[in-house]
Amino acid sequence: MHWQTLDATPFLPPLYWRAMLKRKITGSTLPAHGLRCEVNVNPRNVAAYRKVCGFADSPLLPATYPHILAFGVQMQLLTDPSFPFPLLGLIHLSNRIRLHRPLGGVSHLWINVHAQNLKPHPKGATFDIVTTARDALGLLWEAQSRMLCRGVKLEGAATDAALPTPTHVSELTRWTAPADIGRRYARVSGDYNPIHLSALTAKLFGFPQAIAHGLWNTARSLAALGEHLPAAPIEIDVEFRKPVRLPSDVTLLASAAGSSGEWLLKGAGEIEHMVGQWRPIT
Template identity: 50%
Template sequence: MTYWLDMPAPPALPVMYLQAALRRSVTGRALPDRGLRCSLEVDPQHLSRYRELCGHADDGTLPPTYPHVLAFPLQMHLLTANDFPFPLLGLVHLENRIRVMRPLDTRGPFRVSVISENLHAHPRGAAFDLIARLEDAEGLLWEGTSRLLCRGTTPGTAGRERRQRRAAALSEIAHWSVPADIGRAYARVSGDYNPIHLSPLTARLFGFDRPIAHGLWNKARVLAAMADRLPKSGYEVEACFHRPLVLPGEAHLMAGDAGESGSFTVTGAKGKRHLDGCWRPLPFLAEETVPLALAAQS
């Protein structure tokens, strides 16, 4: 049974980064049965900076990936707590799903909450879901699920069946050059200062020759380019992350025709696949309890 810890405000990040840097080992085989939540308001200037960085127009609503930024301090608090079994540094973001239940009005106040669940075996270790939710006075507005991998360990529970995505005919609808400093720029907006995104020196500490772009920046940039294909609400977008986008880099967005559902993929200059995914309306049959599909191995 989950119990909730209500916090007076989003926690400060610097102390949690120190905790993450000092912890490198697996300490358990079960996720904590605790969730975190707090109330907050949207800062218009911060929202404007996010829109500009990710390519979103100011249409009076929150970009569909922006609630991830609102939830990030709570996620960090959960992932760096003493009872969380896996070290934060080294976790791999396999995939992400967002669900937009109602139009994301910028007016608050909002309540954001985070919880971890669905620990299961993965071919490269143990994976789990980190779930964030955004609510207003009328109820649930948005839900985001990030699947994370801790490599080289074994969970204490079994996973569920995975879903397969059907291939579709795609055509290029956008391409953009990704500057070398996009990792630092996104870190300043999102608070996500993972060393693999910041500089060649810090990236090499974790096995990368050059820094790589944040997966959620990739997805945000894709959804900004597909804004004319997505409704204001009542839909979900699922994305699987494959090869990292090394900085500086180039991205080509391929997508299906506009419609209530479709698929997309992002490749680099040499055709290497960085992410792919799909969008579709809600609700979609009775899959509320079906977890995200495991990311393809590359």
């Protein structure tokens, strides 16, 4: 892997313009380079993120917050001319977070982003966006976001592995995903994907209503789980199933607090929006 070091966090507007212009698949090979950038943690931005996602005040960053710090670097990679797939239309299937140490006392981090693991899928092809965050002591946090690009044809057997649906869970809490949560989350994350902003912009991409960001669903769930989860080191897996249409009422069901467990986010009519697991890093 060849690493390119960025001088500063990427400026997002030109990257969104690139994303809008690229609408076709241009290849079937992931770029052999990754991007590296030093980012700073702004306490005011963290506070705004906590408010939108429901996290309580804490000296520790939320487990999902490094995704926010890395978003511009991820966008830079995914809109690079060497990247073969159009960003708009990619489907976020699942996410894995590995928190190696508590996210306390963090003022700046080195963020690394690259893509790997291109595989055939029944509906196209999947790949992983791999993001790591390091401080002066070494690896602190890492995540793998599995993405689906429809219409890609690769040789080999197509697979579609899935997390099991949780069975030993009970209701923990409920909340409403309001109609404006996509816009509110976009303001704290920088992620202005049209499918999340309004019914009008979502319809341009085949959705009858705007849908909540998958990472907002994840963050809101982790905020509600709170002390249910053990401290680092911990691994968190989530799989996105049916999107949360806005506005919607959802219910979070979880197993008992402990070193490992699982949860389920459900909507009206027993719709399964998301399943998740947590476990110690071994």
